[in-house]
Amino acid sequence: MNGRERLERFLGTDPADIGCEEAMEVLHVYVDLVAAGQDAAGAYPGVAAHLAVCGPCGADFEGLLAAVTQA
Structure with a gap:
């Protein structure tokens, strides 16, 4: 990724x-809300926005959700 691409991504x-x-x-709280079928994105819009663009955090979310829902 070059400098222009980084700037465009940032902007x-x-x-x-x-x-x-x-x-x-707050990821654990967000996961609990999702697992309970509640509106986690509505309660934590900043987390939802972040998870939509951050691959590593999204992977953490998916893993934690899988752990919670496989009980």
Whole structure:
């Protein structure tokens, strides 16, 4: 990825995206809401925005959700 592509990606970032650190702080709560069939994205729009664009955090979400729902 060159400098222009990085700049375009940065400028295209959803302003609601709260970033990795904050998303990870509440990911367990977000997963519990999803597993319960509740509106997690409505309750935590910043987390939803972040998970939509961050592959590593999205993978953490999917893994945690799988662990919670396989009980």
